[in-house]
Structure formats: structure tokens, C-alpha cells
Amino acid sequence: MESVGSIIMYVIIALAIVIFSILAVTTRKILRAATYLLFTLFATAAIYFQLDYEFLGAVQIAVYAGGIVVLFVFSILLTSHPGDNSEKLASKSKKMGLVGAAVMFIAAAWSLFSRCEMLMTSRPEMSNPDMQRVGEALMGTAHYQYLLPFEAVSVLLLACIIGGVVIARKR
């Protein structure tokens, strides 16, 4: 049984996710779409905090809301006039998009509800994974420890930096 406060928080988060993700894909001003994406990412971070993963919520805010959205805003300002409206959608492409999203929704919802009894499990007790556990899991090489993917991601980021410089430089 949850407290009333956490249910109210949940309702706010869920409404924010639904409303802002609809607005992010339907608004015709591209800068507004980036702003609504930012709000959606904040709501996601709030979900992580509510599910007791504080480290993950902090990473979500720092990397997504702090890094990626800033990149988006920069590139929008570089490539388009911020006041411009994108042109109205042709009804054909709108229809295609709605059909695609509806098919996706029905397929996923069907596969969710065919496992209904698992979906109704209540939230088990869990202590927050503290920083020592997270750090040991990131740096260890034993079972359920993640040194190799950690190093692989660092090499990926290096390759990404070099690739970014090579692509974006003047020739």
C-alpha cells in the first residue's frame, strides 16, 4: 500500500510524460519540441527517483537534460530560424504515422496484458543501491560486475569524439 503522497507524485509524473511526449512530436516549432523533450526527460528522472534509483536519476538529469538537450538546442539554433513553423503535415503522412503508432501500441499492449498476473505484482522492498555497491559493480570483473562494458563505453566515447571532430571540421 502506497502513501497518498507517492500516488499524487505518480499521477503528476505520468500526466507529464503523456502530455509532454505528445506535444514534443506534434508541435510545429522545433525549439519547442526540444523544450518538451527536456520536460519528458525530467519526468523520467522523477520516475527513477521514485523507484529508489537515485544514482540513475542523477545520471539521467546530468547526461540527458544537461548534455543532450543543450546539444539539440545548439544545433537547432545553427540550422533553422527559431521562430519558423514547420509546414503543415500532409494528411497522408499523418495517417501513416497514426497507423504505425496504433499498431505498435496494440501489439505492445496485447503482449503486456497477456501476462497480466505478473504485471499486478506490488513493489517489493529494496534498499537503495548505495554508491559503494554501484562503484564495485562498475569496477569489478566477477559475475554481475561490469568492468568490460565500462571500458568498451569509454572507447566508444573516444571514437565518437574523434568521429565528431573529423566530420565537423572544415576541409
Add this chain to the structure above:
Amino acid sequence: MELTMLYYLIPSLFMFCCGVYGFVTRKNMIAILISLELMLNAVDINFVVFNRYLFPGNMEGMFFTLFAIAIAAAETALAIAIIINIFRVASDIDVREINKMKF
């Protein structure tokens, strides 16, 4: 009222479908990238929710999300570099106009 798993999966499913809709209908490359971020984010929520509800002692879902966030950041940075480069040579980032491999 109890907040079961379903209550978190439905908003994330909704977010994913919004991403699909935007990916199909948008013409601006950056808007397409924004829709892609929505989809990735919805999948991240799913990982965390399954981890929290079904395997509360373990941290697999959390670490998968962590690495997915890192890869999404790298992918976005590179995609934006490519988009800016396309804008430099074609002075347009509408996907209908970009139909030549060589300028």
C-alpha cells in the same frame, strides 16, 4: 490503490508510440532525432521498472540503462555533427530534400 508494474509501463508505452509517430511524420532531421530520443527513453524506463519489480536485489536493469544512456549520448553527438555537416553543404535538413549522395 497500489502502484503495480502496469502503472509505470503504460506511460512508457505511450511515450514509445509518440516516438514512433514522430519518427514517421517529421521531416526535419533534428525532430526525427528528438523522436528517437523519446523511444530510447521509453525503453530505459522499461528496463528500470522490470529490474525494480521483478529482481529488486540485483542491478542488471539499472546498469543496462546506464550504458544505454551513455551510448545514446554518443549517438546523438555524432548524429548532430553529421546533420550540421549536411546543413553546411546542402543548406537544408529536410529529409525530402536530401536525396543526393554527392554534392
